[in-house]
Amino acid sequence: MSDRRRRIALLALLGVALAGAPAPSRAQTVDAAPPVAAAADPYAGLTSPHFEAIAAAVGRLGTEGAPQAQAVLRALSAHHLFVAEDGGLYVREGESWTDARTGAPVTSAPAGVRAVRENNRVRGALAQAMAGQALLAGDAAARRDAAARLADHPDPAMLPVVDRALATPHEAGLEAPLRRARAAMLLSPGAPATGEQAQSAAVRVLRDAGGLDARAVLARFAADETAPAEARQAAQSAIVTIDRRIRLWSLAQQVFYGLSLGSVLLLAAMGLAITFGVMGIINMAHGELVMLGAYTTYLTQKTLMAVAPGLAAFSLPLAVPAAFLVCGAAGMLIERGLIRFLYGRPLETLLATWGLSLVLQQAVRSLFGPTNVAVATPGWLAGSFQLGGLTVTLDRFAIMLFAGAVMGAVFLVLRRTALGLQMRAVTQNRRMAALMGIRTARVDALTFGLGSGVAGLAGVAVSQIDNVSPNLGQGYIIDSFLVVVFGGVGNLWGTLAAAMTLGVGGKALEPLVGAVSGKILLLVLVILFIQRHPRGMFPLRGRGVES
Amino acid sequence: MTGEFAFRGVVRTAAAVLVVAALLALGSLLPASNPLSVSPFVVTLAGKYLAYAMLALAVDLVWGFVGILTLGHAAFFALGGYAMGMYLVREIGARGVYGNPDLPDFMVFLSWKSLPWYWWGSDHVLVAAVLVLAVPGALAALFGWLAFRSRVGGVYLSIITQALTYALMLAFFQNGLGFGGNNGLTDFKDVLGFDLHQPGTRAGLLIISALVLAGAMLATRALVGGRFGRLLIAVRDAQSRTRFLGYRPDQVKLLVWVASALIAAVGGALYVLQVGIINPGEFAPANSIESVIWVAVGGRGTLSGAVIGAVLVNLGKTLFTAWLPELWLYGLGALFIATTLFLPQGLVGLGRHINRRRDEVTPEVTRPAGDAA
Numbered sequence: 061m062s063d064r065r066r067r068i069a070l071l072a073l074l075g076v077a078l079a080g081a082p083a084p085s086r087a088q089t090v091d092a093a094p095p096v097a098a099a100a101d102p103y104a105g106l107t108s109p110h111f112e113a114i115a116a117a118v119g120r121l122g123t124e125g126a127p128q129a130q131a132v133l134r135a136l137s138a139h140h141l142f143v144a145e146d147g148g149l150y151v152r153e154g155e156s157w158t159d160a161r162t163g164a165p166v167t168s169a170p171a172g173v174r175a176v177r178e179n180n181r182v183r184g185a186l187a188q189a190m191a192g193q194a195l196l197a198g199d200a201a202a203r204r205d206a207a208a209r210l211a212d213h214p215d216p217a218m219l220p221v222v223d224r225a226l227a228t229p230h231e232a233g234l235e236a237p238l239r240r241a242r243a244a245m246l247l248s249p250g251a252p253a254t255g256e257q258a259q260s261a262a263v264r265v266l267r268d269a270g271g272l273d274a275r276a277v278l279a280r281f282a283a284d285e286t287a288p289a290e291a292r293q294a295a296q297s298a299i300v301t302i303d304r305r306i307r308l309w310s311l312a313q314q315v316f317y318g319l320s321l322g323s324v325l326l327l328a329a330m331g332l333a334i335t336f337g338v339m340g341i342i343n344m345a346h347g348e349l350v351m352l353g354a355y356t357t358y359l360t361q362k363t364l365m366a367v368a369p370g371l372a373a374f375s376l377p378l379a380v381p382a383a384f385l386v387c388g389a390a391g392m393l394i395e396r397g398l399i400r401f402l403y404g405r406p407l408e409t410l411l412a413t414w415g416l417s418l419v420l421q422q423a424v425r426s427l428f429g430p431t432n433v434a435v436a437t438p439g440w441l442a443g444s445f446q447l448g449g450l451t452v453t454l455d456r457f458a459i460m461l462f463a464g465a466v467m468g469a470v471f472l473v474l475r476r477t478a479l480g481l482q483m484r485a486v487t488q489n490r491r492m493a494a495l496m497g498i499r500t501a502r503v504d505a506l507t508f509g510l511g512s513g514v515a516g517l518a519g520v521a522v523s524q525i526d527n528v529s530p531n532l533g534q535g536y537i538i539d540s541f542l543v544v545v546f547g548g549v550g551n552l553w554g555t556l557a558a559a560m561t562l563g564v565g566g567k568a569l570e571p572l573v574g575a576v577s578g579k580i581l582l583l584v585l586v587i588l589f590i591q592r593h594p595r596g597m598f599p600l601r602g603r604g605v606e607s
Numbered sequence: 608m609t610g611e612f613a614f615r616g617v618v619r620t621a622a623a624v625l626v627v628a629a630l631l632a633l634g635s636l637l638p639a640s641n642p643l644s645v646s647p648f649v650v651t652l653a654g655k656y657l658a659y660a661m662l663a664l665a666v667d668l669v670w671g672f673v674g675i676l677t678l679g680h681a682a683f684f685a686l687g688g689y690a691m692g693m694y695l696v697r698e699i700g701a702r703g704v705y706g707n708p709d710l711p712d713f714m715v716f717l718s719w720k721s722l723p724w725y726w727w728g729s730d731h732v733l734v735a736a737v738l739v740l741a742v743p744g745a746l747a748a749l750f751g752w753l754a755f756r757s758r759v760g761g762v763y764l765s766i767i768t769q770a771l772t773y774a775l776m777l778a779f780f781q782n783g784l785g786f787g788g789n790n791g792l793t794d795f796k797d798v799l800g801f802d803l804h805q806p807g808t809r810a811g812l813l814i815i816s817a818l819v820l821a822g823a824m825l826a827t828r829a830l831v832g833g834r835f836g837r838l839l840i841a842v843r844d845a846q847s848r849t850r851f852l853g854y855r856p857d858q859v860k861l862l863v864w865v866a867s868a869l870i871a872a873v874g875g876a877l878y879v880l881q882v883g884i885i886n887p888g889e890f891a892p893a894n895s896i897e898s899v900i901w902v903a904v905g906g907r908g909t910l911s912g913a914v915i916g917a918v919l920v921n922l923g924k925t926l927f928t929a930w931l932p933e934l935w936l937y938g939l940g941a942l943f944i945a946t947t948l949f950l951p952q953g954l955v956g957l958g959r960h961i962n963r964r965r966d967e968v969t970p971e972v973t974r975p976a977g978d979a980a
Contacts, residue, residue, distance in 0.1 A: 415943020
């Protein structure tokens, strides 16, 4: 950028800043402005009792660059614009009044004032006019919003505004919405005659932009008998293109939702894949460990709020190790205190851990109350971003990444550490492992602790998308077991595949048969699948008579 | 070992059930001023316990004798209950809130024009009786046939039975299914012309429940007592070996499974008659698991233990939730843990242990190596 152009840009910015200053301060500076000639009074319409005249006047003000027009529009949107008996327009700022036409202060309150009339039509015109004003004189964000609004509600009357904005230097991000707005205006009824060439170009712009608003403009244009046939045909085919793209994106959106649901299932089931899949323990209190993880997140957040409110945004990264340790410790306690007496009796383990889950639920209910506790989503996880036509919510996206990371970590522990080797050795042949000098009891406790800790990690994630209440765990236990069994016991990849299959499958069925029926259908399908393949999708094959 | 002396306790327990039920029923017919009078509430409660005892008996049959830990038996119980509920709802006739002689209230509320086809004949008591048995029986037969044929067993079977009842719960919660959605079926008026709110009717229902329960106990005792019972134990403890000996464990399991579902279904029908409401909550997986703990507390594989466990645990629940509601879940949870850790044979086993009459205890569940599934 040359020096000269940079200076122009600076000047433009300065102008923007000045124009954006609040109205009252300017009212004093333009004290001495000459009164506007009555014949060309652009404000006359505002005094009219008819909504249409008011809306028309507002629309006209929107294309004016004059600072006073802006001030009037702002006053109107704040309901501070009044009409006096004599036809004068006044702006009320607290107790003081100014003449709307000139901006000059008025010493005595005007007589017989009534507010300028408003209805939805006036408000629509006002929003439009404010957008036009913002486009000419707002800051960067305001300009982007204004351009998007003008593109979504194309009004050919605003064409000069858009052209002026395009002609002045502007940031790169503004170009596309402005072009889109211009194209939409050119194709809207009432647009100035521009010829087929320009219209076809506009159709192309809208086709590439896509979206429902562009589609509506194109559909209206294609139905317009007076428009040139060729451009109309182009519009028709552009609609087909846009429709196809919208379908594809909505499919992609469903897949994203499905993967996101799958990640939650994966997180919830991964702990089970260790305790049930690797150790063969049916831990019905697994859901409650997830619940404990969510409550640990809550406590971490609360503590941090009390101790160091400035660090509250980092409570989640802190909650991750905290939940792992709390739930891991709880898991080891459960293993040493309860489960080790029941090895080799899987069905009794199931009953005992179910009892434990009831106790844990009731304990949390006694401590924290039966209602939901509020776990805040930190600012850096709120909101969403657009990926093409895909709306990616940050919290769901973060959970997908988190699930991947946890899965990777579990894999590393099982495959690359001495502890993982010992775990596999103990589960494959306990006696042999013991004879090799492995302390099997310790390995049992650690393995169960690992699975429980991973359940706690799931709790951290779940606290961001679900209600944190004592019943939280019950919602996950059946799904988690189904995921592990469906994927094939003792196989982490199977767990991953099953979680994603169930997640995407569930979301794919949802629009077809409804959310609940989709879930029922999925359950029935999984039950039938397990009947055909009792060992899941990826069974570990053995040569024993029972395997 | 199970021999010709086996399960004497069943006859004693059945007799006790009958005597207590008869006493309560008689007591409820006395005028309220009489010191021996029993309130209708207690009669209804006793009826509920007996219905639950049927469910426990059903669970004991499959868990205690063929080793299928079902976590979904409440599904059959609730289906039986719904079948009975349909009949009772139709009995209301034009006395409902909306006064529609053909449609139950909730259907009028949903502005349905006619009965769905599957309600056909539900106003006839014989059809209702057939439905009570046929629907859960058919579901159990289909599910069992699929599962046992492909040798789904152990924990896997437990988990899919749980998924089954969970899926049914979700389905029955939907209004569109035509069973009253969330509210289920309730507001019943009478059965076979007898007013359900009359003490006499309630006393009669309690006696009937006791008779049915006693009958079911004796029938299951006959089923598991003889040669067939030994085959069941063999299937439970060494399925592969039994198969190698030429038996068909899948068929044996299927037979017992369906019989058990039928017992549960009759229990559900009795439950609805006396409690007066059936809703999708009865399908909740937690209910099924609770019914397993009744059996565990009483004594798995003893039949009488199931009945004793169901009555005692539910009595405890009634008392606990009235006195110390917040402690009930602690109590129930502790019961699960303590029973599995310290009372593997349940109360009946404990009693026999004290009496040194071990001959009546079914052999302890031992798993030969390689039979872990």
